[in-house]
Amino acid sequence: MSPLHRLGAGTKLIGLAACSLALLAVRSPAAAGAAVAGVLALYAVAGLGPRALWSQVRPLRWFVPCVVAVQWATLGPLAAAVLTTRLVALVALAGLVTLTTPTSHLLAALEGALGPLGRVGVDAERAALVLALAVRSVPVLADLAGTVRDARRARGREHDVRAFAVPLVVGSLRRADALGEALRARGLDD
Amino acid sequence: MTEVVLDAVHVRHDDREVLRGVTLRLTERRVAVIGANGSGKSTLARLLNGLVVPTSGRVLVDGLDTRRRGREVRRRVGFVFTDPDAQIIMPTVAEDVAYSLRRSGLSKAELGTRVAAELHRHGLADHADHPAHLLSGGQKQLLALTSVLVTAPRLVVADEPTTLLDLRNTRAVADRLAGLDQHVVLVTHDLDLVAGYDRVLVVDGGRVVVDDVPAAAVPAYRRMMA
Ligand SMILES: Nc1ncnc2c1ncn2[C@@H]1O[C@H](COP(=O)(O)OP(=O)(O)OP(=O)(O)O)[C@@H](O)[C@H]1O
Ligand SMILES: [Mg+2]
Numbered sequence: 001m002s003p004l005h006r007l008g009a010g011t012k013l014i015g016l017a018a019c020s021l022a023l024l025a026v027r028s029p030a031a032a033g034a035a036v037a038g039v040l041a042l043y044a045v046a047g048l049g050p051r052a053l054w055s056q057v058r059p060l061r062w063f064v065p066c067v068v069a070v071q072w073a074t075l076g077p078l079a080a081a082v083l084t085t086r087l088v089a090l091v092a093l094a095g096l097v098t099l100t101t102p103t104s105h106l107l108a109a110l111e112g113a114l115g116p117l118g119r120v121g122v123d124a125e126r127a128a129l130v131l132a133l134a135v136r137s138v139p140v141l142a143d144l145a146g147t148v149r150d151a152r153r154a155r156g157r158e159h160d161v162r163a164f165a166v167p168l169v170v171g172s173l174r175r176a177d178a179l180g181e182a183l184r185a186r187g188l189d190d
Numbered sequence: 191m192t193e194v195v196l197d198a199v200h201v202r203h204d205d206r207e208v209l210r211g212v213t214l215r216l217t218e219r220r221v222a223v224i225g226a227n228g229s230g231k232s233t234l235a236r237l238l239n240g241l242v243v244p245t246s247g248r249v250l251v252d253g254l255d256t257r258r259r260g261r262e263v264r265r266r267v268g269f270v271f272t273d274p275d276a277q278i279i280m281p282t283v284a285e286d287v288a289y290s291l292r293r294s295g296l297s298k299a300e301l302g303t304r305v306a307a308e309l310h311r312h313g314l315a316d317h318a319d320h321p322a323h324l325l326s327g328g329q330k331q332l333l334a335l336t337s338v339l340v341t342a343p344r345l346v347v348a349d350e351p352t353t354l355l356d357l358r359n360t361r362a363v364a365d366r367l368a369g370l371d372q373h374v375v376l377v378t379h380d381l382d383l384v385a386g387y388d389r390v391l392v393v394d395g396g397r398v399v400v401d402d403v404p405a406a407a408v409p410a411y412r413r414m415m416a
Contacts, residue, residue: 102282102285103281103282103285104280104282104285104288129279132279132280132285133279135281136278136281136322139321140275140323143275175275175276178271178273178276179276179279181241181271182271182277182279185239185241185264185268185269185271185277186279186289186337186338187261187264187293187341
């Protein structure tokens with residue numbers, strides 16, 4: 001267990017918020033380079049290698065080229081590089097928090113932070129549950145997307161957007177239904 | 191002992207009659223439900239924990255009406271779905287089991303000990319902190335079952351819990367169900383699984399058409415489908 005693993009979930013969340021604010025202030029290539037160095041150092045402290053880092057930023061691999069293209073065209077190459085670095089660094093940092101903190105601790109921290117909002121009608125426990133469901137749903141829906149893509153391929157409709165979107169939306173709604181039922185079966189309404 | 195009573199139950203969806211007059215009293219420890227696709231098995235299973243309420247008639251679990259006492263009924267009746275992905279709520283294995291115990295009044299430390307013990311008992315100890323989505327299908331179903339069993343329900347209803355599983359995991363889940371102290375109602379298309387059951391219901395077109403011991407009900411069902 002690294003020092004980062006041992007740090008409290010609340011502390012890490014506050015740290016993440018602080019780092020995001022600091023990243024917003026990054027404007028020069030030198031500062032962007034420092035940010036990258038900082039992220040790499042933190043991963044090293046956590047005892048996590050390049051593979052763990054890649055697994056966190058991998059979902060951006062299609063998104064980033066698009067963003068770079070747009071920014072390059074509108075703001076020029078330098079700004080594009082700095083802005084994109086900021087984005088990737090932020091995602092990597094958020095990923096670091098999830099990698100080093102059990103979800104239940106994050107949820108407990110969030111529940112604690114939301115607690116005072118109870119007076120204005122926010123149900124902290126429900127909010128934390130919603131977050132857990134979101135975290136849980138990502139791999140389940142990614143799985144569904146993979147299945148739908150394979151089915152589309154098997155039927156030779158590789159480039160048909162509708163053949164991808166319709167089953168994906170229908171499948172997601174069906175899963176949402178099933179999840180609602182499961183929550184009821186497991187006593188959410190207690 | 192747990193007693194489930196269905197009294198002249200009809201279930202209608204829009205204007206389709208899915209169950210048409212089912213009257214039953216279930217007190218056996220092992221009850222299996224078999225029947226063709228669309229015959230109404232899942233609807234019958236969902237009636238038992240109040241996920242579906244009858245359009246007319248009533249369902250009582252230990253005297254509690256599922257229509258008015260749904261919460262208490264669901265505390266007594268655990269439900270295992272076909273697709274474990276649908277019923278695993280928390281991102282990691284241990285957290286999902288802990289979710290079931292959130293109202294148990296255990297301290298954080300006691301909760302951890304309890305969850306660890308349960309995972310050990312169900313052969314999932316090595317996976318406690320793994321994300322649930324990295325488990326195999328069979329392990330996911332065992333996790334779903336574990337999360338249901340920790341709440342100590344009196345009756346476990348399982349709707350085709352082995353349909354998505356290979357032979358080995360089917361055996362593992364079926365054995366786990368067979369070994370329970372609780373009453374079990376198992377919906378299945380796998381006729382091999384019902385051999386040791388006390389009572390088999392064959393559902394057809396929204397009615398229970400055969401209600402007998404496996405040695406009589408299974409051949410009757412095979413003849414119906416021939
Ligand atoms: N919520 C609903 N709305 C409309 N129709 C429904 C609904 N639930 C079930 N049905 C219909 O009721 C009939 C019985 O469904 P049910 O799921 O109980 O069958 P089943 O015996 O479990 O079938 P299978 O073996 O395929 O799981 C089906 O024709 C189904 O389309
Ligand atoms: Mg069914």
